Amino acid sequence: MAKSKSAFKKEHPLEKRKAEAARIREKYPDRIPVIVEKAPRGDIPEIDKKKYLVPAELPVGQFVFIIRKRIKLHPEKAIFVFVNSVLPPTASLMSAIYEEHKDPDGFLYMTYSGETTFGRGG
Numbered sequence: 001m002a003k004s005k006s007a008f009k010k011e012h013p014l015e016k017r018k019a020e021a022a023r024i025r026e027k028y029p030d031r032i033p034v035i036v037e038k039a040p041r042g043d044i045p046e047i048d049k050k051k052y053l054v055p056a057e058l059p060v061g062q063f064v065f066i067i068r069k070r071i072k073l074h075p076e077k078a079i080f081v082f083v084n085s086v087l088p089p090t091a092s093l094m095s096a097i098y099e100e101h102k103d104p105d106g107f108l109y110m111t112y113s114g115e116t117t118f119g120r121g122g
Contacts, residue, residue, distance in 0.1 A: 006109055008035045008050055014105055021106025024083060032098045034108045044079065044114035045071040054094050061090030067112055076086050082111045 009017070024033045038044070047070055054063055064081050071073045075078055080087060083101045098108045 006035065006037055008037065008107075008109075009105075016060060017105035017107060024053065025106065028053060032056055032094045032108055033106065034063075034094070034098075034110060036110050036112065039111050039113035042113045044073060044077060044112070045047075047071050047112070056095035056098070058092065058094045059090065060088045060092045060094060063094060064090065071112075072115065077114050079112055079114045082113070084107065 002070055012020075017075075018032050019039070024031070031053045032055075034054050035050055036047055037050055038046050047067065049070065049089075052063075064079060067081065068079055068112060071079075084089075086101075088097050088101075102108050
């Protein structure tokens with residue numbers, strides 16, 4: 001998966017993002033500031049909210065479930081969530097993923113993509 005510039009990064013200058021992430025981490029030290037965006041050529045719905053404040057001890061799999069609910073993804077559709085073009089293990093805690101993959105601006109960027117789990121016939 002090619003690394004494309006985040007829409008959030010395009011909309012908000014680096015200094016503003018850094019200040020916001022620092023303020024969030026100071027006010028909520030047990031939370032992870034996460035930006036969730038759809039992969040450019042994904043065939044699943046766009047998410048209604050891009051910015052999340054996630055409990056540090058939440059497993060990645062639980063956060064993926066939250067994303068599924070927010071985009072109202074049909075049960076037969078799969079969802080894949082990437083951090084720096086890597087699929088994080090679902091049992092990993094968000095805090096571990098944050099420490100390993102956080103952006104210099106202080107946010108953790110996650111991209112989601114989907115495909116049909118079952119064949120389309122033919």
